[in-house]
Amino acid sequence: MTSLLYLCVHLRDFAAQSLACSHPELCSRAVAVLSGDPPLERVFAMNRPARLLGLESGMSRVQAESFPVEVLCRDRRQEDAAFAELMSCAQQFSPKVEMIASPQEETCGATIVLDVSGSERLLGSARQIATKLQKSMHALGFETSVAASQNAYAAVLAARGIQGITTIEPGNEKKTLAPLPLSILGLDDAQAHTFETWGIHTLGQLAALPAKSLVARVGQSGLRLQALARGEYNHFLVPAEEPADAALCESRELEHPVELLAPLLFLLSQMLEQVLQRAAQRAQAIASLETCLILDSNVSGGDTSYTKRPEHRRTVRPALPERDRHTLLKLIQLDLELHPPEAAVIGLRIEARPARPQTMQQGLFAAHAPEAGRLEILLARLRKLVGESRVGSPELLDSHAPEAFRVGSFEVGRAAIQPDVHSTKQSANASALRMVRPPRMVAIELRGNTPSAMHYEGQRLRLQAGSGPWRTSGAWWTHPAWCREEWDVVLQEQSPRCLRLAHDPGANCWYVIGIYD
Structure with a gap:
């Protein structure tokens, strides 16, 4: 049976690292990243040079600017792009990758867990895989801590608390995690105050407490925290699936x-x-x-x-x-x-x-389009x-x-418009109007307000009958406005023809715009 093996990659102050990746000139400077709305911006993340100067998370903009650091605003879009590169790099080692902490959350770090069980023959031992993964991350410009363990959350806590590469042998989870500070568990204010009152500062001290007494005073959450401190908390890895x-x-x-x-x-x-x-x-x-x-x-x-x-x-x-x-x-x-x-x-x-x-169907000898x-x-x-x-x-x-x-x-x-079979049968005797493009200008003789004759194609033609006008207009509140009067007329010939005329009142011009079949 293949033994389980999890790798955890933790990036401290991911917001600052993502900015340094896109701005290489910032790597040699002390940088502080602010988050929040002005004027309530607070220091959210910082790089190592800024931390050495004494800068701390939670400081206001005024306090941060009193240090010789480069103060920048948080760029969530840049963080998302950098995290996508991080996930793409991790997925080269395993398709099973879970996000424990990401830029979408209000955490300054980024943590991902990989399930590399059964890949030892392909990628090497746990330390070799961790070394290759760290080098791949470093090539992208990220400083990471990598931990390997048979327990997923033991690897998470080791990566968050120990710099570099950590390999936890089976059965040594409790010993490896014992000196780490209690703060890496992400306690809320009430839990942190309780353990501070008891004098509990490390995971080893929490793991040594009697389980029954801990549950009686803290509740079931205390049992979970103790299991995490001992490296015994069972975690079901849910791989992150990017939407299609x-x-x-x-x-x-x-x-x-x-x-x-x-x-x-x-x-x-x-x-x-x-x-x-x-x-x-x-x-x-x-x-x-x-x-x-x-x-x-x-x-x-x-x-x-x-x-x-x-x-x-x-x-x-x-x-x-x-x-x-x-x-x-x-x-x-x-x-x-x-x-x-x-x-x-x-x-x-x-x-x-x-x-x-x-996908398109191609022709045998030539493309169809x-x-x-x-x-x-x-x-x-x-x-x-x-x-x-x-x-x-x-x-x-x-x-x-x-x-x-x-x-x-x-x-x-x-989609092509499908003809209506029923309407086609019912209107089989209807005439079709063929539009004349461009419209042909004609001269019209009026009897009153009704067309009586027209000069069309070099001839004077009398109009046998006419119907109209149909007036349409619009856009009179803008320029140019439009107005049109339309007539259907029948020419007085041996084989009468039916035309559609249009009159533009503004220009006082007449046009032939259509011919009925």
Whole structure:
């Protein structure tokens, strides 16, 4: 039977570490991260140089600024992106990964547990796996503590309380955890005050208390805390499953402001490759891609803090979910050439929305339709040449204005309108109106207010009968307003024809807009 083996990775002050990963220049400085709404901001996390200066969690902004530290606001979006990289790295060692503490919670650290049971032959001993995992995390820019044990929560407490790599042999959980402080259990204020009154400061002291007396004074929660202190608490690992429609994010900070598009495209290409690899692991493609360029506030006149920079956002939506990096990069390039940023760029962030890839039946010798990627690039180039409002698919507007429409984005796969069989049979003898585009201007002779003759196609034609007018108007409160009067008339010929005329009262012009079959 395969023995259980759990690995725990703990990152102290994860908020500060995530900022240092995106801003390498902060690694050598003392940094304090604030959380909360002004003016009640408090120190939430800090790096090691700031802690050595005497900075403590819970200090106000005024107190933090009295130290020679870099005071920054918490960037939850950056934390989420960094935590996604952390989870992706952990899942390379095991598909069973549980989040014990994450940036979504109000904790300054991040803790994850991996179930690596049965992987010793593939990855080596417990210490070897822990060493490889720590090196992988360090390559991403994270300082971690890793612990391995057959008990999941024993590994969690060891990783939180002991720096570096800790391997707990079976049966030594209580001995290894004994010198650790009681605070790593996450006690509430009442529990902390009770144990402080009793003089209990370490896990070993808590583990040595009589169980019955502890339950009688503290309750069932005391029994759970003692089991944790002894390394005997049984934990059922629940692997974290990312939603199928969760966004795929990548971000990167630049050392110097960049004004040219070519170097930005080089970095975006690398970021796209990472996003597409993560999408391929889900067997998905990219349905939409948002590019966020973080601008230099010294040029655009904004806030100079790292977490409050002006942004230039653009979104590209391929007609079909796309997997090709070159196609997506070309779409971003054409869109940024059409909508360039207003200042130099100091940071990049992309957010991709995944979707199921489109499956299409191909022909035996040739494709049934143009390739979606090449077609999308062609449309993007046309938008750059003639304007965005002139390329796409026409969409009818909810208006009584004649032929009111707008040009929307091109979409594939719209359901075709099925004809109503019953209505077709009932109206089999009805005439069809064929619209004349563009409408033909004609001269009309009136008898009173009714058309009596018209000059059409070089001839003067008498009107045998007419019906109308039907008046429509709208948008009189804006410019331009529209107004139209329509008539159905029958020409007096050997084979009478029925036409539809339109009169524009504003311009006093008549047009032929339709011919009945």
